[in-house]
Amino acid sequence: MSNTTPTTSAPILSAVNITKSFSQDGEPTQALKGVSFDVAPSEFVSIVGRSGSGKSTLLSVLSTLLRPDGGTLSYQGSDLAAASEAEIDTLRHGDFAVIFQFHYLLPYLTALENTLLPFMRGLRPVSGEQRRRALDCLERVGLAEKAHRLPGQLSGGEQQRVAIARALVKQARILFADEPTGSLDSTTGSSVMDLLGRLPGEGLSVVMVTHNDQYASLASRVVHMDDGLVV
Amino acid sequence: MNILTIALRNARKKWVRTCLLLLVFTLGVVSIVALSFVSRVVGEGLEKKLVSYGANILVSPKNEKLTVSYGGFAMGDMLFDVAYLDEKDTVAKIDSIALRKNVSVIAPKLVVMDRVKNTAVAIVGVRFEQEKLLKGYWMVEQGALPSKPGGALIGSAAAAKLGLKLGDTLPLGKEKLVVEGILAPTGNEDDNVLLADLSFVQKASGRAGQSNFVEVAALCSGCPIDDIVTQIGSALPNVEIKTLRNIVEQRMYSVQFVKKLILSVSLVILLTGCSMVGISMLSAVNERKKEIGILRSLGFSRRAVFSIFCAEAASIGLFAGLIGYAVGYAVSFRILAVLDMAEGAVLHFEPLDFVATALILALLTSLASLFPAWKAASIEPSEALVTL
Numbered sequence: 001m002s003n004t005t006p007t008t009s010a011p012i013l014s015a016v017n018i019t020k021s022f023s024q025d026g027e028p029t030q031a032l033k034g035v036s037f038d039v040a041p042s043e044f045v046s047i048v049g050r051s052g053s054g055k056s057t058l059l060s061v062l063s064t065l066l067r068p069d070g071g072t073l074s075y076q077g078s079d080l081a082a083a084s085e086a087e088i089d090t091l092r093h094g095d096f097a098v099i100f101q102f103h104y105l106l107p108y109l110t111a112l113e114n115t116l117l118p119f120m121r122g123l124r125p126v127s128g129e130q131r132r133r134a135l136d137c138l139e140r141v142g143l144a145e146k147a148h149r150l151p152g153q154l155s156g157g158e159q160q161r162v163a164i165a166r167a168l169v170k171q172a173r174i175l176f177a178d179e180p181t182g183s184l185d186s187t188t189g190s191s192v193m194d195l196l197g198r199l200p201g202e203g204l205s206v207v208m209v210t211h212n213d214q215y216a217s218l219a220s221r222v223v224h225m226d227d228g229l230v231v
Numbered sequence: 232m233n234i235l236t237i238a239l240r241n242a243r244k245k246w247v248r249t250c251l252l253l254l255v256f257t258l259g260v261v262s263i264v265a266l267s268f269v270s271r272v273v274g275e276g277l278e279k280k281l282v283s284y285g286a287n288i289l290v291s292p293k294n295e296k297l298t299v300s301y302g303g304f305a306m307g308d309m310l311f312d313v314a315y316l317d318e319k320d321t322v323a324k325i326d327s328i329a330l331r332k333n334v335s336v337i338a339p340k341l342v343v344m345d346r347v348k349n350t351a352v353a354i355v356g357v358r359f360e361q362e363k364l365l366k367g368y369w370m371v372e373q374g375a376l377p378s379k380p381g382g383a384l385i386g387s388a389a390a391a392k393l394g395l396k397l398g399d400t401l402p403l404g405k406e407k408l409v410v411e412g413i414l415a416p417t418g419n420e421d422d423n424v425l426l427a428d429l430s431f432v433q434k435a436s437g438r439a440g441q442s443n444f445v446e447v448a449a450l451c452s453g454c455p456i457d458d459i460v461t462q463i464g465s466a467l468p469n470v471e472i473k474t475l476r477n478i479v480e481q482r483m484y485s486v487q488f489v490k491k492l493i494l495s496v497s498l499v500i501l502l503t504g505c506s507m508v509g510i511s512m513l514s515a516v517n518e519r520k521k522e523i524g525i526l527r528s529l530g531f532s533r534r535a536v537f538s539i540f541c542a543e544a545a546s547i548g549l550f551a552g553l554i555g556y557a558v559g560y561a562v563s564f565r566i567l568a569v570l571d572m573a574e575g576a577v578l579h580f581e582p583l584d585f586v587a588t589a590l591i592l593a594l595l596t597s598l599a600s601l602f603p604a605w606k607a608a609s610i611e612p613s614e615a616l617v618t619l
Contacts, residue, residue, distance in 0.1 A: 065528060066613045086532065093530020100616060104525040106237070106245030116232060118529045166529075214522040 157188030262557020356432025524615025548596030554590030
């Protein structure tokens with residue numbers, strides 16, 4: 001299953017020659033040294049590499065959380081470097097979804113409310129349809145019965161599944177996952193991976209960064225990174 | 232559920248911090264509202280007390296006057312062609328000026344001279360109901376204020392000099408006055424005169440409808456005395472108007488001083504409260520960096536994040552305003568009771584002020600949180616969430 005070459009279908013997301021530098025202790029550090037990377041529709045890609053290889057930086061650039069210093073990033077043919085902040089916000093709100101190693105749920109909102117968070121951007125109240133969709137997503141991650149519990153009343157795995165439900169409720173096109181099982185035990189991690197593994201079959205592309213070779217092998221393609229480059 | 236849910240739920244979750252802020256701000260609003268109510272009552276009371284010290288505007292006919300003194304011997308003022316005012320017309324015109332609401336008493340007077348027990352004495356015709364308001368310091372030592380037209384109130388020195396007592400009769404022209412009351416010493420001209428009903432004195436002296444002068448007491452906490460004088464001057468062009476400026480200015484100063492003091496204290500309290508809200512929100516921004524990051528990663532715009540922090544601060548201001556006004560209103564009664572001023576004090580709960588206070592407080596706390604909210608909106612999701 002694992003390979004490092006892109007699928008043959010037209011990419012939904014395309015990164016060409018991406019560079020990104022940071023200043024560390026006053027010294028410039030180049031995290032990405034010209035990475036090119038494509039994601040096809042309904043593709044599950046794993047990015048692996050040792051710590052400091054630049055995989056998390058690449059995921060942040062791909063998910064628009066970080067602006068690259070150079071290179072081209074395009075989504076469905078549109079250049080994201082030229083996109084306005086409002087357009088990026090719209091993309092984050094709609095087509096892109098991100099989950100992190102830590103769930104980052106709002107502690108004062110219930111599981112259902114956290115799932116509904118993407119719809120709480122303005123003064124317009126959440127609609128009944130959006131609420132039904134959020135309950136469906138919670139059901140898909142096996143948490144319908146715990147919809148009204150606060151994050152503090154859920155286990156680590158359940159919290160991560162709520163974060164996945166929050167990503168799913170938007171009906172995004174690409175899910176970016178940064179070490180989604182990093183803070184979970186192996187049993188819980190496996191259940192989260194089962195869930196992520198089913199998503200490409202439902203039309204969602206998944207780009208996952210992981211240290212775990214076993215989880216990485218579940219992807220349709222594995223990309224290896226070392227020293228800021230895809231190898 | 233909408234964006235405000237995030238602000239309100241966070242405020243509820245951090246209930247200790249919210250309650251503390253609410254408490255501090257509510258206490259501030261209570262102080263301001265209570266001080267405002269109390270200052271209003273104290274100011275009104277002060278004005279009433281000051282008015283009881285007497286008139287501050289004197290309206291009299293224009294007279295030609297000559298001060299006579301020869302060889303070091305002063306013979307007093309000589310008046311030529313003594314003029315009189317038409318009482319009804321003068322009072323009606325003063326009563327009709329635009330600043331009438333600032334005029335508390337209009338007291339016309341007619342002074343006639345007569346002899347009682349071979350002693351020359353001044354008999355002053357007054358309207359007792361106006362005079363009582365003008366001279367709150369009057370104490371009737373014996374008897375009471377005259378209730379009948381022919382009744383007389385005798386100054387303490389005049390009663391002693393003339394040997395008058397209650398029930399004595401005195402001639403006045405073709406009429407007779409009956410002593411109905413004797414004043415306690417006042418320390419002013421009232422000690423040396425006889426006071427009687429103005430209409431009775433006018434009739435007995437053959438000067439029906441006439442008066443020598445009119446005393447006016449003005450409340451001037453909200454208006455300059457000059458405006459009142461100008462308006463009376465316009466209504467009565469041929470009279471002389473004198474202001475007892477010192478008294479008026481003292482009255483205005485006293486009331487204004489109390490109000491300025493309240494305003495200063497209120498400003499300090501508000502500034503302190505606003506600073507606390509600002510500092511608290513600033514520390515909340517640092518605490519909630521990851522939350523802000525996740526909201527931004529979900530597509531919340533900078534404006535949306537800015538609104539969440541402003542809404543949270545505004546909700547504290549709104550509740551503090553509502554609770555503070557209600558409690559401040561209740562506390563005012565207690566403060567007035569402690570100051571022994573509750574009797575007769577009228578405090579109105581103004582629904583419009585209630586709502587306005589809450590809205591102003593919401594606006595102030597929002598303004599206080601502008602910098603923290605701007606700082607929150609400036610946070611990049613990568614800065615808050617990404618470990619590189």
